[in-house]
Amino acid sequence: MDNRQKEIDNLKDYKYGFSTDIENTRAPKGLNEDVIKFISNIKKEPQWMLDFRLKAFERFKQLKEPDWQKPKYPKIDYQDLYYYSAPKSMDDKPKSLDELDPKLLETYKKLGIPLQEQARLNGIAVDAVFDSVSVATTFKEELTKQGIIFCSMSEAIQKHSDLVKKYLGTVIPTTDHFFATLNSAVFTDGSFVYIPEGVKCPMELSTYFRINASETGQFERTLIIADKGSYVSYLEGCTAPMRDENQLHAANVELIALDDAEIKYSTVQNWYPGDKDGKGGIYNFVTKRGLCKGKNSKISWTQVETGSAITWKYPSCILKGDNSVGEFYSIAITNNHQKADTGTKMIHLGKNTKSKIISKGISAGNSDMMYRGLVDISSKADNSRNFTQCDSLLMGNKCGAHTIPYIKNKNLKSNIEHEATTSKISDEQLYYCNQRGLNQEEAVSLIVNGFCKEVLQQLPMEFAVEAQKLVGISLEGSVG
Amino acid sequence: MLSIESLKAKIEEKEILKGLNLNINPGEVHAIMGPNGSGKSTLSNILSGKKGYEVNGKVTFEGENLLELETEERAHKGIFLAFQYPLEIPGVNTNTFLKTSINAIKKARGEKELDAIEFLKLIKQKSAELKFDEKILSRQLNVGFSGGEKKKNEILQMSILNPKLSILDETDSGLDIDALRIVSEGVNSLRNKENSFLIITHYQRLLDYIKPDFVHVLKNGQIIKSGDYELAKELEKVGYEDFN
Ligand SMILES: Nc1ncnc2c1ncn2[C@@H]1O[C@H](COP(=O)(O)OP(=O)(O)O)[C@@H](O)[C@H]1O
Numbered sequence: 087m088d089n090r091q092k093e094i095d096n097l098k099d100y101k102y103g104f105s106t107d108i109e110n111t112r113a114p115k116g117l118n119e120d121v122i123k124f125i126s127n128i129k130k131e132p133q134w135m136l137d138f139r140l141k142a143f144e145r146f147k148q149l150k151e152p153d154w155q156k157p158k159y160p161k162i163d164y165q166d167l168y169y170y171s172a173p174k175s176m177d178d179k180p181k182s183l184d185e186l187d188p189k190l191l192e193t194y195k196k197l198g199i200p201l202q203e204q205a206r207l208n209g210i211a212v213d214a215v216f217d218s219v220s221v222a223t224t225f226k227e228e229l230t231k232q233g234i235i236f237c238s239m240s241e242a243i244q245k246h247s248d249l250v251k252k253y254l255g256t257v258i259p260t261t262d263h264f265f266a267t268l269n270s271a272v273f274t275d276g277s278f279v280y281i282p283e284g285v286k287c288p289m290e291l292s293t294y295f296r297i298n299a300s301e302t303g304q305f306e307r308t309l310i311i312a313d314k315g316s317y318v319s320y321l322e323g324c325t326a327p328m329r330d331e332n333q334l335h336a337a338n339v340e341l342i343a344l345d346d347a348e349i350k351y352s353t354v355q356n357w358y359p360g361d362k363d364g365k366g367g368i369y370n371f372v373t374k375r376g377l378c379k380g381k382n383s384k385i386s387w388t389q390v391e392t393g394s395a396i397t398w399k400y401p402s403c404i405l406k407g408d409n410s411v412g413e414f415y416s417i418a419i420t421n422n423h424q425k426a427d428t429g430t431k432m433i434h435l436g437k438n439t440k441s442k443i444i445s446k447g448i449s450a451g452n453s454d455m456m457y458r459g460l461v462d463i464s465s466k467a468d469n470s471r472n473f474t475q476c477d478s479l480l481m482g483n484k485c486g487a488h489t490i491p492y493i494k495n496k497n498l499k500s501n502i503e504h505e506a507t508t509s510k511i512s513d514e515q516l517y518y519c520n521q522r523g524l525n526q527e528e529a530v531s532l533i534v535n536g537f538c539k540e541v542l543q544q545l546p547m548e549f550a551v552e553a554q555k556l557v558g559i560s561l562e563g564s565v566g
Numbered sequence: 567m568l569s570i571e572s573l574k575a576k577i578e579e580k581e582i583l584k585g586l587n588l589n590i591n592p593g594e595v596h597a598i599m600g601p602n603g604s605g606k607s608t609l610s611n612i613l614s615g616k617k618g619y620e621v622n623g624k625v626t627f628e629g630e631n632l633l634e635l636e637t638e639e640r641a642h643k644g645i646f647l648a649f650q651y652p653l654e655i656p657g658v659n660t661n662t663f664l665k666t667s668i669n670a671i672k673k674a675r676g677e678k679e680l681d682a683i684e685f686l687k688l689i690k691q692k693s694a695e696l697k698f699d700e701k702i703l704s705r706q707l708n709v710g711f712s713g714g715e716k717k718k719n720e721i722l723q724m725s726i727l728n729p730k731l732s733i734l735d736e737t738d739s740g741l742d743i744d745a746l747r748i749v750s751e752g753v754n755s756l757r758n759k760e761n762s763f764l765i766i767t768h769y770q771r772l773l774d775y776i777k778p779d780f781v782h783v784l785k786n787g788q789i790i791k792s793g794d795y796e797l798a799k800e801l802e803k804v805g806y807e808d809f810n
């Protein structure tokens with residue numbers, strides 16, 4: 087029994103919780119025009135980019151932090167954060183992986199993110215973002231041959247200025263809302279993807295985000311453009327060291343699909359969730375929005391959200407093109423004192439647009455889970471359809487699960503369907519599994535993975551297995 | 567193999583088992599008959615390790631104190647319970663459940679786990695033997711199964727796990743004659759010098775197919791009489807009410 091407990095404790099320990107001792111270049115603490123200029127300058131940005139940032143900052147100063155969300159948090163002092171932190175060795179950017187600081191390579195190896203040889207074996211192109219800068223992009227040459235651009239946002243701003251200028255901020259305007267606007271002012275790095283007309287991207291594109299420095303906010307910015315008839319599958323993963331403080335991660339992710347293009351965006355979010363008593367952990371306040379700009383385009387979000395102290399995000403689709411399709415598949419797990427307020431928005435503007443929402447929320451311990459979703463069918467969106475399935479699974483008596491679906495249908499020819507269930511893992515079910523030789527953790531993992539199956543199936547193969555394990559690990563120690 | 571001495575069990579202050587004695591040797595088939603509410607399922611649950619009972623007395627399995635073991639540890643040691651009411655687990659594929667189960671047990675015993683192909687072979691063979699429609703195995707565990715299908719699924723699991731001690735809690739209740747025959751064949755095919763069975767039933771009918779070595783009558787939380795197969799027949803005639 088003692089041994090088993092120890093084993094469980096070991097597993098429960100957040101295995102990505104180490105930090106790397108590396109020398110950093112930081113912007114001065116605080117949020118002001120000078121800091122924004124510092125960021126823009128260190129990234130050697132063109133004037134238009136700095137203007138974009140400053141415009142956002144002007145707007146930000148007039149905005150009030152929202153507080154309508156379910157999970158409340160202590161006031162964040164935005165002047166007490168660092169907005170830029172990068173490993174010193176990145177100041178003179180290495181030209182290739184071989185020149186990269188071995189400490190960084192080591193960090194990513196520990197995380198199971200291979201940047202070197204193995205990356206080639208796995209056949210997944212990886213862009214790795216460490217605090218505020220992108221440190222490596224693998225497979226660049228192979229992708230370039232097909233005209234695919236996959237690089238850090240900073241590089242894109244310099245080398246693909248026309249594309250960035252054309253699309254950045256078109257899905258999430260700089261005026262959008264508090265956190266999105268803050269991001270527009272101070273974003274540091276992230277990924278940029280452009281898939282040219284007619285090209286099916288031959289491999290998974292993947293970004294790995296890592297928060298390392300303390301007292302640092304991470305403001306990631308990602309922009310993915312799928313030109314006519316193209317296809318791309320993109321995956322992001324995230325981890326952070328264990329720290330007593332709460333760290334803010336406020337990303338903006340914009341997706342744009344032109345005629346007949348498809349973007350599949352998958353997230354496995356495993357930021358540090360805080361300890362058992364709710365101390366520390368990441369505030370994951372993220373704006374993700376996809377625009378199905380062209381006809382017959384498709385954007386599909388899949389998220390597995392197991393980490394963070396607070397997760398607050400609604401990856402959304404604006405279905406502008408006729409016949410466009412939006413999908414949202416979500417697994418959100420909260421344990422201990424974690425809180426989540428997550429869901430999606432499907433905005434139907436074009437005719438014959440379809441959307442599908444499958445949300446699986448699992449809460450355990452003292453945690454609290456909210457599904458919040460909006461389906462909005464405009465008066466012009468004839469023959470549009472939405473199907474929403476929202477299932478909650480509770481473990482124990484101390485956690486909460488809530489569902490708030492907002493529905494606006496302004497078109498008589500269109501149709502919205504909503505189904506919701508709430509269930510509980512019963513002691514009898516666990517006993518049945520135990521009797522068949524499964525221990526408590528294995529039983530929970532089996533039942534929960536069954537509950538989430540429809541969503542797990544949406545993930546690329548390589549990650550489905552990982553995610554399945556993660557689902558089990560996140561709930562360890564939550565019963566028995 | 568299994569020895570039960572003055573077993574008492576309470577739940578929520580209610581005394582259910584009141585000093586039960588039973589001894590099962592390897593290879594023996596014991597039947598327990600008794601009226602509703604006499605404590606048959608409680609006995610099965612206590613042997614397989616369900617939590618929530620206040621238990622007194624001594625139970626050993628192959629010389630080990632059974633009452634100290636976790637539920638799953640008992641399963642690893644070869645105790646199997648065919649549930650009176652098998653549980654539904656939505657979303658979990660029946661095949662996945664079976665594979666997870668057999669591999670959990672193999673792992674605990676330090677044996678090599680089955681890969682997908684080995685498992686499939688085993689499952690095909692066993693379902694054929696039990697005339698079990700394989701299609702059912704790709705459905706969610708027990709969800710929407712008929713009563714008979716649920717019971718047959720329990721027997722399929724039993725024959726795959728090949729337990730040392732199988733406890734069948736009213737597996738025959740609600741079965742038609744064909745299903746009853748299949749269930750019995752499942753048990754009989756596992757019968758050998760090592761494997762033992764504790765078969766809980768209301769009816770003598772099942773015992774026509776599975777000839778028990780011993781029959782016990784459980785009433786009011788105690789075994790009030792033990793005998794051989796003839797006792798079952800007598801019981802059927804007299805009824806539990808007048809049986810003393
Ligand atoms: N969880 C429980 N709480 C209270 N009483 C129970 C509980 N489980 C069983 N009982 C009672 O214990 C007695 C024996 O139940 P059970 O073992 O299921 O009988 P059987 O299987 O022989 O029909 C019954 O009177 C039943 O109502």
Ligand SMILES: [Mg+2]
Pocket residue numbers: 606607608650735736
């Ligand atoms: Mg019973």
